[in-house]
Amino acid sequence: CMKSNSVIPIEQKYVLQIKCDGKKIENEPPTKKSRLSKGVNMYACQNCTPLHHFNSRLTDALEILEQHAFFRLDQNAESRALAFRRGSATLKACPHKITSVDSLKNLPYIDTSNSSKAGHCKKVITEILEEGFSDEVEDIVNSDFYKTMKLFCGIWGVGPSTAKKWFDSGHRHLNDIKNLKLNKDQTVGLEYYEDLNTPVSKDEALCVSEIVKTVCMEIKKDLLVTLVGGFRRGKPAGHDVDLLISHPTQGEEKHVLPKVMEKLKDNFLYTDKKMSSGTTHPQYTGKSSTMDQFEKCFSIFKLDLPKSTKNGNEKPWKAIRVDLIVVPTDQYPFALLGWTGTKHFEREIRRYTKTEKKVVLTSHGMYTTDTKQSIEAKTEEEIFKKLDLEFRPPSERCC
Ligand code: DCT
Numbered sequence: 001c002m003k004s005n006s007v008i009p010i011e012q013k014y015v016l017q018i019k020c021d022g023k024k025i026e027n028e029p030p031t032k033k034s035r036l037s038k039g040v041n042m043y044a045c046q047n048c049t050p051l052h053h054f055n056s057r058l059t060d061a062l063e064i065l066e067q068h069a070f071f072r073l074d075q076n077a078e079s080r081a082l083a084f085r086r087g088s089a090t091l092k093a094c095p096h097k098i099t100s101v102d103s104l105k106n107l108p109y110i111d112t113s114n115s116s117k118a119g120h121c122k123k124v125i126t127e128i129l130e131e132g133f134s135d136e137v138e139d140i141v142n143s144d145f146y147k148t149m150k151l152f153c154g155i156w157g158v159g160p161s162t163a164k165k166w167f168d169s170g171h172r173h174l175n176d177i178k179n180l181k182l183n184k185d186q187t188v189g190l191e192y193y194e195d196l197n198t199p200v201s202k203d204e205a206l207c208v209s210e211i212v213k214t215v216c217m218e219i220k221k222d223l224l225v226t227l228v229g230g231f232r233r234g235k236p237a238g239h240d241v242d243l244l245i246s247h248p249t250q251g252e253e254k255h256v257l258p259k260v261m262e263k264l265k266d267n268f269l270y271t272d273k274k275m276s277s278g279t280t281h282p283q284y285t286g287k288s289s290t291m292d293q294f295e296k297c298f299s300i301f302k303l304d305l306p307k308s309t310k311n312g313n314e315k316p317w318k319a320i321r322v323d324l325i326v327v328p329t330d331q332y333p334f335a336l337l338g339w340t341g342t343k344h345f346e347r348e349i350r351r352y353t354k355t356e357k358k359v360v361l362t363s364h365g366m367y368t369t370d371t372k373q374s375i376e377a378k379t380e381e382e383i384f385k386k387l388d389l390e391f392r393p394p395s396e397r398c399c
């Protein structure tokens with residue numbers, strides 16, 4: 001394992017990009033022929049959205065607005081945030097760099113006459129294209145509110161409502177929080193704040209994955225451990241390590257998690273085990289909750305660092321957030337799709353499925369809304385096919 005390189009926070013990236021006119025930071029976009037001939041579709045799951053795209057100067061700005069909308073927690077926070085994310089997803093799927101307001105024409109969620117939210121996206125994009133920056137985004141990035149909310153939401157177990165409560169009470173620093181009444185997650189979140197806010201590198205994620213794999217093999221040799229989340233999409237760094245544990249024989253995955261946790265007990269700094277909530281098949285409970293019902297463990301893993309990265313007084317290990325999710329093999333392709341993300345891709349494929357196909361898709365399976373008939377699939381490809389969607393490999397789901 002190598003110690004992770006720090007990743008530039010999105011607002012800093014935005015400022016850097018403004019300063020150098022987007023030239024230095026913009027990553028190399030793909031030049032795939034198939035992308036160039038296509039327009040951008042309404043549902044993000046229909047588009048090819050690569051990790052490196054042409055418009056990060058604009059999407060970084062929109063995603064700052066998205067995050068700020070979430071932080072404000074006012075009445076329409078969620079739909080305002082979603083509107084910025086949809087605008088950003090459109091720009092990420094554009095097969096060229098947007099350099100003029102004219103080229104925004106007909107872009108979904110940006111150039112629509114009947115939506116004030118799309119109008120807001122367009123206004124900000126126009127400002128950046130014409131002035132080189134957006135006053136609104138600059139004000140947000142420099143505001144006490146945004147900086148403090150980011151700081152507090154960086155504590156594991158703290159969401160916008162707790163962070164806002166603390167902000168409204170006048171707290172501004174991590175030191176102010178130390179003496180407040182915290183729950184278990186928040187206490188360890190604060191204890192390991194620095195490590196948990198240092199990006200996890202791909203090498204570190206692979207290291208954790210290998211350790212879990214080794215332990216699983218000792219329990220049952222055919223247990224399968226799959227790295228999902230951002231790393232499966234090709235991200236070089238992430239905020240955690242998401243691992244699916246499954247077995248090719250249905251039922252053989254049962255009772256595995258407590259054994260894995262027992263064998264790894266010296267590797268964990270903290271664990272929070274969530275059990276499946278009951279006997280009802282989760283796909284028929286009718287809940288639209290994004291949280292699935294798999295047996296899982298949210299943990300903080302203590303990863304030993306290699307000698308070369310240890311220096312002086314620095315501790316020889318790093319705290320890393322690791323999620324272990326146990327999946328029965330018949331639900332595996334759905335769990336794989338659901339845990340690969342992005343969060344917006346998942347939201348979009350479920351919206352497409354429900355609206356266009358009258359099918360409910362979850363990480364457990366899919367079924368028709370009217371007859372509740374289950375639709376089987378053995379692979380991710382088969383899920384896309386049955387939904388009449390062009391297959392998107394994980395690297396094209398980066399919306
Ligand atoms: N997910 C989802 N809905 C959520 C949260 C997560 O559908 N509200 C899915 C999509 C991604 C996957 O779970 C893993 O979640 P994260 O680890 O939060 O996302 P990530 O893409 O792996 O991002 P990071 O690289 O920062 O870990």
Ligand code: MG
Nearest residue numbers: 229230240242
């Ligand atoms: Mg992740």
